[in-house]
Amino acid sequence: MTYPQLYMIINGEKVSGGGRKTFTVVNPATGEPLGELPLADPADLDRALEVAEQGFAIWRKAPAAQRAAVLQGAARLLLERADDIARNATMEEGKTFTEAKGEVGMVAGLFNFYAGECQRLYGRVLVRPEGQRATVTHEPVGVIAAFAPWNFPIANPGRKLGAPIAAGCSVILKCAEETPASALAVLQALLDAGLPPQVAQAVYGVPDEVSRHLLASPIVRKLSFTGSTVVGKHLVKLAADNMLRTTMELGGHGPVLVFGDSDLDRALDTLVASKTRNCGQVCVSPTRYIVEENVFERFRDGFTERMKAVKVGNGLEDGVQMGPMANPRRPDAMERLVADAVQRGARLHTGGERLGNQGFFYAPTVLSEIPLDAQAMNEEPFGPIALITPYKGEDAMIAEANRLPYGLAAYAWTGSEQRKQRLSHDLESGMIALNTGMVAAADAPFGGVRWSGHGAEDGPEGVLACMVTRAIHEGI
Ligand code: NAD
Numbered sequence: 001m002t003y004p005q006l007y008m009i010i011n012g013e014k015v016s017g018g019g020r021k022t023f024t025v026v027n028p029a030t031g032e033p034l035g036e037l038p039l040a041d042p043a044d045l046d047r048a049l050e051v052a053e054q055g056f057a058i059w060r061k062a063p064a065a066q067r068a069a070v071l072q073g074a075a076r077l078l079l080e081r082a083d084d085i086a087r088n089a090t091m092e093e094g095k096t097f098t099e100a101k102g103e104v105g106m107v108a109g110l111f112n113f114y115a116g117e118c119q120r121l122y123g124r125v126l127v128r129p130e131g132q133r134a135t136v137t138h139e140p141v142g143v144i145a146a147f148a149p150w151n152f153p154i155a156n157p158g159r160k161l162g163a164p165i166a167a168g169c170s171v172i173l174k175c176a177e178e179t180p181a182s183a184l185a186v187l188q189a190l191l192d193a194g195l196p197p198q199v200a201q202a203v204y205g206v207p208d209e210v211s212r213h214l215l216a217s218p219i220v221r222k223l224s225f226t227g228s229t230v231v232g233k234h235l236v237k238l239a240a241d242n243m244l245r246t247t248m249e250l251g252g253h254g255p256v257l258v259f260g261d262s263d264l265d266r267a268l269d270t271l272v273a274s275k276t277r278n279c280g281q282v283c284v285s286p287t288r289y290i291v292e293e294n295v296f297e298r299f300r301d302g303f304t305e306r307m308k309a310v311k312v313g314n315g316l317e318d319g320v321q322m323g324p325m326a327n328p329r330r331p332d333a334m335e336r337l338v339a340d341a342v343q344r345g346a347r348l349h350t351g352g353e354r355l356g357n358q359g360f361f362y363a364p365t366v367l368s369e370i371p372l373d374a375q376a377m378n379e380e381p382f383g384p385i386a387l388i389t390p391y392k393g394e395d396a397m398i399a400e401a402n403r404l405p406y407g408l409a410a411y412a413w414t415g416s417e418q419r420k421q422r423l424s425h426d427l428e429s430g431m432i433a434l435n436t437g438m439v440a441a442a443d444a445p446f447g448g449v450r451w452s453g454h455g456a457e458d459g460p461e462g463v464l465a466c467m468v469t470r471a472i473h474e475g476i
Helices: 041-061 065-078 082-093 095-117 157-169 180-192 207-215 229-240 264-280 293-308 329-344 395-403 417-426 457-466
Strands: 008-010 013-015 022-026 033-038 132-140 143-148 172-175 200-203 220-225 243-250 254-258 288-291 347-350 366-367 383-392 409-413 429-433 467-475
Touching: 008 041, 008 180, 041 143, 041 172, 041 200, 041 207, 065 082, 065 095, 065 132, 065 157, 065 180, 065 207, 082 095, 082 180, 095 157, 095 457, 143 157, 157 172, 157 180, 157 220, 157 288, 157 457, 172 180, 172 207, 207 220, 220 229, 229 243, 254 264, 254 383, 254 395, 264 288, 264 293, 264 383, 288 293, 288 395, 293 347, 293 366, 293 383, 329 366, 329 383, 366 417, 383 395, 395 417, 417 429
Parallel strands: 143 172, 143 220, 172 200, 220 243, 254 288, 254 409, 288 383, 366 383, 409 429
Antiparallel strands: 008 013, 008 200, 022 033, 132 467, 347 366
16 A cells, blocks of 8 residues: 655645655554655744745735635545545544545535635624714734644644635644645645645644744744644643734543433444544544433443444454554553553443554443543543443533533433523533534534633634634725
8 A cells, every 4th residue: 555755835845855854654553654754944934934924915815716716626626536535544543444535525515615605704884974984804814823633634634724715814734743644635635726835835843843933933823723732722822922813622521411311222323433433532522421320321331332343453444443543642541541540440341451463553442430530530531432420410410511621522412302402501512412423514613612722613613713803994
């Protein structure tokens, strides 16, 4: 299976070699190296900044129809290239080919939605007496420094590029060094669809060095970051020095409230599929199962049975439902979290171990009755671990859901319409899924509250987050 050559893209040119340091990209299913990724030196970053500044001057003046045509063209090219892009994503990230191909479709859908939004960036005309006029307009914010992680190697760069391009901004994109080929393919589709090369640059490097360099530059006007809360807090502090605008899509600890009046089999089928998606390495992954005591045993046993049946393997093989974890840090973290929970008295029902003798596989794992002070009940596991605990009464269940400072996605399963309405008000979360596993769509804002971050991606909100609002007062 071939894996593409790796490079950075600056001003449309493929940049590599020249004595630059490199990062070895590894296949998480085998642990074998796939390729060498060149890393930016300070001169590369300065060049990317200079080009991005030119890109903004060009793109802020580009007509909406041109911006829309680029996004639509890129969506078409991504779908044409979907098999190749998805195969490379599976090789570098580990997720199943089906999931990776789904990501390509998601980005194509997002680009098409944003192509429509280009034409809908309206302002407001205020009511004024004769002789006066006042309008409210939205202008693109400027050069955006965007940092995206490895867990959605195609969708994350798609999100980081789509909204700024719709808004008329330019972008310097630093995606995860672990999954570069996917991000390069998304940017290449945009360039092939006619995006002026100055508008989007892709660089790689030592993350802390790149973010410090870019965020210190007066050329950058906005930080957009997806990743862990701890890194997000650090970057917001750096961004404060230049008072940058920020969109922060950070970690979560997805609570799932399961009530006795729900359709338990439907809930279980949906929740196990969501839990094992991308081996649990999903910021909106359902994690803390807060189960009404009268259905606790049925739920725990049904969950365990389904987790045992999940077929784990190389994501390129037919029938595999869950691939490896993306890097060796993740199975290490799973071992630490499970050992700590069990040592504190949690019950292990299945999993709790690495699988195979190569790659970074970890078994689908179910723990129950986990003490609240266990690390896994407080730290985002970011892995295939389900934490199931019985609770008595709706108030106690909501209190547990809101116990942690995170608020990205919350899930609830219930047959009661009144309860759904209460939950939609009372769960402190940016996204709430009631009797469904779906929390994202091209036309809906995606983002968290509290320590899960602020600002939204996707939806009209995602484009507005790349714009500044201005009021213009006129005497006429
Ligand atoms: P990490 O926190 O070191 O890195 C997360 C991402 O941030 C990576 O893509 C990394 O390249 C980037 N990053 C790290 N330091 C940076 C810096 N100073 N400047 C710019 N970018 C920086 O953790 P990790 O080991 O890669 O992932 C583990 C944790 O990260 C998980 O437990 C999870 O909480 C979080 N995570 C969240 C998401 C998400 O979608 N919100 C995605 C991936 C990882």
